[in-house]
Amino acid sequence: MEKEKLFFNKLVEIIHESTGLDCKQYNELYIKRRINSRILANNLKQHDYFGYIKLLENSLYEIRELFNALTINVTKFFRDITFWETLKKDVIQRMIKEKTDNKNKSIYLWSCGCSSGEEAYSIAILLREALKDTQIRARIIATDIDEVSLKKAEAGIYDSHSLCDVSNDYILKYFHNINAKDKQLYEIDKSLRPMITFQRHNFLSENPPGDNFDAIFCRNVIIYFKPNVKDGVINLFHSSLVHHGWLMVGKAEMLFIKHLKEKFYLYNDIERIYRRERRVVPRGIKHPERRQNWWFGYDVGSNKKN
Numbered sequence: 001m002e003k004e005k006l007f008f009n010k011l012v013e014i015i016h017e018s019t020g021l022d023c024k025q026y027n028e029l030y031i032k033r034r035i036n037s038r039i040l041a042n043n044l045k046q047h048d049y050f051g052y053i054k055l056l057e058n059s060l061y062e063i064r065e066l067f068n069a070l071t072i073n074v075t076k077f078f079r080d081i082t083f084w085e086t087l088k089k090d091v092i093q094r095m096i097k098e099k100t101d102n103k104n105k106s107i108y109l110w111s112c113g114c115s116s117g118e119e120a121y122s123i124a125i126l127l128r129e130a131l132k133d134t135q136i137r138a139r140i141i142a143t144d145i146d147e148v149s150l151k152k153a154e155a156g157i158y159d160s161h162s163l164c165d166v167s168n169d170y171i172l173k174y175f176h177n178i179n180a181k182d183k184q185l186y187e188i189d190k191s192l193r194p195m196i197t198f199q200r201h202n203f204l205s206e207n208p209p210g211d212n213f214d215a216i217f218c219r220n221v222i223i224y225f226k227p228n229v230k231d232g233v234i235n236l237f238h239s240s241l242v243h244h245g246w247l248m249v250g251k252a253e254m255l256f257i258k259h260l261k262e263k264f265y266l267y268n269d270i271e272r273i274y275r276r277e278r279r280v281v282p283r284g285i286k287h288p289e290r291r292q293n294w295w296f297g298y299d300v301g302s303n304k305k306n
């Protein structure tokens with residue numbers, strides 16, 4: 001048992017040195033499950049960390065496979081469709097109204113843990129549609145620790161499974177069918193590319209790729225982190241956002257994160273959409289808790305001013 005722990009720790013060091021991924025920051029059970037899936041795939045006995053280290057020493061291929069198993073980069077366009085509907089019909093409309101009121105003509109967003117880019121392109125499509133009759137321009141920085149996923153994002157070519165939640169309208173407008181031998185492939189319309197910068201970035205060890213973001217999307221990423229690491233990440237997002245900036249996290253992630261409640265206002269509890277800072281209670285409102293939907297003078301869910 002002692003030896004097993006020793007070899008596991010050695011393996012964690014090797015992974016850090018060879019890939020930059022610091023497993024100590026992730027939930028240990030999760031890391032062990034993912035490593036053991038690779039150990040079994042190589043016909044070794046479960047928990048044979050020593051045997052697996054030997055194997056890794058001679059196989060760049062296996063290092064890559066292990067990294068893939070640890071980072072889990074599954075994603076697709078408009079993943080969790082109700083979230084994107086809320087974004088389109090409510091959040092983006094509100095963003096545009098607030099930008100217009102403030103005579104501000106740019107929107108700056110961060111897709112953090114963007115995997116192969118589907119999330120960033122989904123944001124770009126909704127913004128392109130919503131901003132077409134305005135002077136406002138949007139810029140997205142999309143980052144991930146995994147360079148192979150980022151290369152795919154830059155190429156912008158996807159199979160039909162990635163597009164299964166994209167409306168026909170958007171497919172016709174923003175995707176081009178590519179003739180491939182055995183499967184249907186789609187290339188993202190090149191007009192969307194200048195809106196997005198893809199960049200390799202480890203948000204656990206590097207400074208944020210910018211500041212004063214209007215919105216940060218970090219969906220289905222921090223779920224794998226240890227609780228104290230999650231708290232640190234939430235602090236990082238807080239300081240990278242403008243006042244009242246938006247934070248979108250995956251549906252499964254929340255509630256447990258202490259700082260989220262302290263530093264962010266829950267804007268939409270079903271879709272786990274937050275805004276920076278707790279609500280500010282203006283003078284004259286004695287019992288704000290009776291006005292559950294109050295947020296900076298707007299009635300949540302409508303464009304009506306209180």
Ligand SMILES: C[S@@+](CC[C@H](N)C(=O)[O-])C[C@H]1O[C@@H](n2cnc3c(N)ncnc32)[C@H](O)[C@@H]1O
Nearest residue numbers: 071073075113115144145146202203219220221
């Ligand atoms: C499941 S995907 C989520 C993709 C997309 N956000 C979505 O919701 O569909 C998780 C991504 O987080 C990335 N990731 C994990 N740890 C990271 C870190 N420390 N820094 C940057 N990206 C990380 C992984 O490489 C992977 O591509």
